[in-house]
Amino acid sequence: MGGLVSTPAFEHEPAFTTDDADTWHRVHPVSPLVRGWVAVAAIIFIFGRNSLESVFSQGWDGGKSLTGGPPALFIAAVVGAAVVIFGVAFFLSWRFTRYQVTDEHVHINSGIVFRQQRRARIDRVQAIDVVQPLVARAFGLAELKFEVADGGKSALKLSFLKIGEAKRLRAAILARAAGVVVNPEAPGEVQEAPETQVLALSPGRIIGAVFLGSTTIVALCVIVAAAVAVLWSGKPGILVGAVPLFIGIVAGYWKNITGDFNFRVAMSPDGVRLHYGLLETRSQTIPPGRVQAVGITQGPLWRIFGWYRVHVNVAGYGADASEHGSRTVLLPVGTLDEVMAVLGLVFPDPGVENPFEVFGAGLRGPADAHGFVHSPRSARWIDPLAWRRNAFRATETALLCRHGVIFRSLQVVPHERTQSLGLRQGPLMAALGLVDFELHSTAGPIRPLVHHMSLANGLQLFDEQAARAATARRIHRSEHWLAATATDLRIEEHERGN
Incomplete structure (x- = not known):
């Protein structure tokens, strides 16, 4: 069952240090592989399927297809060239992508032929997500995605960073957005805020909710319509036309279950944190x-x-x-x-x-x-x-x-x-x-x-x-929701020092 729970804060990661004007960083070197494997797999599937079927069914003779199609070596050369081209393109994309986090802005420079420079004010950040697709999880990487107040059209992404680095970078952005300085003697260092879990939903609750949701109502309507059509026409073969609908319904069930699986809500000083996902996991932070x-x-x-x-x-x-x-x-x-x-x-x-x-x-x-x-x-x-x-x-x-x-x-x-x-x-x-x-x-x-x-x-x-x-x-309170708290803490420390 889902329910309200409370867990202690997790241990602190090493502090993240914001950058000066001359300091820039690159994303993880494995990022091209994580982003490009789908394109490479699609190329291999599209160009190599027919040739592989020929090899396994008819064999080959000196690199020539026995079925009269293009030579297998030619297909392999095309696939290999495409893989190399895509690999070089993704490598250059990684090489020319740099980012920088200062106390006021986040800068991302990218592009090979057409250069793009993006800058977002930290005090306008609305929410931050740490996303881990399935392949990225295998390498311990995550994508950092954060939104500014622009109706969904100004999302900035950093793909991909080590998961610990992504969390520390999230902490730095949120701390600056909140207007808080953790350590007056080292204002560039930011520690990730702890979190307290508020509630967690059980897999049974998620699955039950999906099967009692609107998708089931649609499925029942499709079943009733199909049954009426068969009774009216007397031709069961027309059910074939409903197969794509049922495939879509099954896909809808799968998407909803895997998307909401392991859903947890936690609270931290930098906002509400949501954790969810089965194959692709997401850690989402919504500031106060x-x-x-x-x-x-x-x-x-x-x-x-x-x-x-x-x-x-x-x-x-x-x-x-x-x-x-x-x-x-x-x-x-x-x-x-x-x-x-x-x-x-x-x-x-x-x-x-x-x-x-x-x-x-x-x-x-x-x-x-x-x-x-x-x-x-x-x-x-x-x-x-x-x-x-x-x-x-x-x-x-x-x-x-x-x-x-x-x-x-x-x-x-x-x-x-x-x-x-x-x-x-x-x-x-x-x-x-x-x-x-x-x-x-x-x-x-x-x-x-x-x-x-x-x-x-x-x-x-x-x-x-x-x-x-x-x-x-x-x-209404200032957008820097922790600024007053930080000021009060410095005043208290000064009073204790006196």
Whole structure:
């Protein structure tokens, strides 16, 4: 079973030292092999398959194919030349790639013919991932990927570093982003922060959640459609057309299980750390205050076990299409207690005295319990099932948006993370005195929305939320979340010295 746990901090690695203006580094020499083996294997497969089949089935005579195709030696020469060309290209790519981490910026220079120089401000870093593909794990290497506040279009990657070096580099970037100096006498040295495990999900929970998820609903629909088609036509052969769909469904099950396998959540001074993956492992760090919105969802089959899924919007991740959404998942499956535990890591002040009751009402609903304001009765004409679930509730620190009947959803947006507001109304909604309220967040899986509010409530919420957002942004803590703590520590040391 998954559950809340607590483990001691791991032992410290050697400190990482940030660079001066003249110091540059290269990635690991094995990086070309780790990045290029797929291309080499594809070339060997494409060009060598037919020739190898000829050799094993018909044999060869002096390097000539007995089947009339191209000579086997010619095929081998082409494959060998392609391997050499790719090897040289990857080697030159490694040779011309350099990186540098100063107290203010991360610099990456790359490119052979077309040179590229990239620089990112450390105080704009939104999240950092340490990724280990299967081949990289065999060499003890990892890819360091970090995002800046640019909607997912400015991800910087260092492929590949020794795993210890990648962790120390992550610690250096996060420490500088936090505004903390660990040792005043050696400000360039940064020690990796310890972590405390908060919860871990068992393999059984992950597998059960996958087989009770939306993929299973799709599979059932395909099975029913195929059965109806066979009964209607009387031709079982048409089931062949459904084979690609079932292959896709099986691949979906495999991707979800391996992606969320061994999922663990930990807390450290530099943020929330997520560890997950079976074949490709990922260690993801989200610094405090970088989460723009939180979405909690529940499908119909999960309701039996009281399971929920938690997504986040993080500036820099964007819609996360390249990673199939895994990087925006804060908790793939969890009970209400586990949801509240991880929610407290990224949203420590819910703004109410009874958060379990308020958020429970937001997840389970319906009606107006614990201060939620739902749609008026006129909304029954266009939303007969969900009109009493569509609701909102403003706390002192966040806005809660609730909607959905079959697939339930609760969206939480801190007031200071409000980007802009909007009201939307079509002709039918205007006739019924209804309006949709939109709260614009950064790009991501969560689009905060309150459906079918009364016009009066919509206008009131628009004005009040605009005022709450403006006030929260003025008093919001600095992006250097540990700077004050470091200053306090130096003052305490000075006082003890006196």
